[in-house]
Amino acid sequence: MKFPNIRNNIGKIIVVAIAILSLSLGTAQAIPKLQIYIPGATYDEQTETWIINSYEYDLWVIGAHEDVYDIKLALAVPSDEDGTINVTWN
Numbered sequence: 001m002k003f004p005n006i007r008n009n010i011g012k013i014i015v016v017a018i019a020i021l022s023l024s025l026g027t028a029q030a031i032p033k034l035q036i037y038i039p040g041a042t043y044d045e046q047t048e049t050w051i052i053n054s055y056e057y058d059l060w061v062i063g064a065h066e067d068v069y070d071i072k073l074a075l076a077v078p079s080d081e082d083g084t085i086n087v088t089w090n
Contacts, residue, residue, distance in 0.1 A: 034071065035062045 037060040041052040055078060079085050 031064050033064045033066065034068045036060065037062070 036050070038050045038052055038057050039060070040054075041050045041057065043050055075085075077085055
């Protein structure tokens with residue numbers, strides 16, 4: 001009985017093994033825990049800032065089906081004469 005020479009076929013075996021592994025792996029998906037969006041605004045990726053030209057806007061906050069803690073929000077908005085800021089929460 002004659003056995004095939006494995007040394008001559010080692011490259012083929014490695015290529016087939018890599019092909020099988022790469023086909024069996026799934027794709028990775030990353031979902032941020034918190035996303036914000038302002039309709040009609042533009043987003044500056046360099047400063048990570050939403051830019052709007054109106055004092056009235058909708059800020060959408062979307063969570064990934066879990067509690068999110070330690071969130072900070074910085075806004076530059078006008079205030080009333082007494083220093084209050086009017087916010088309507090929905």
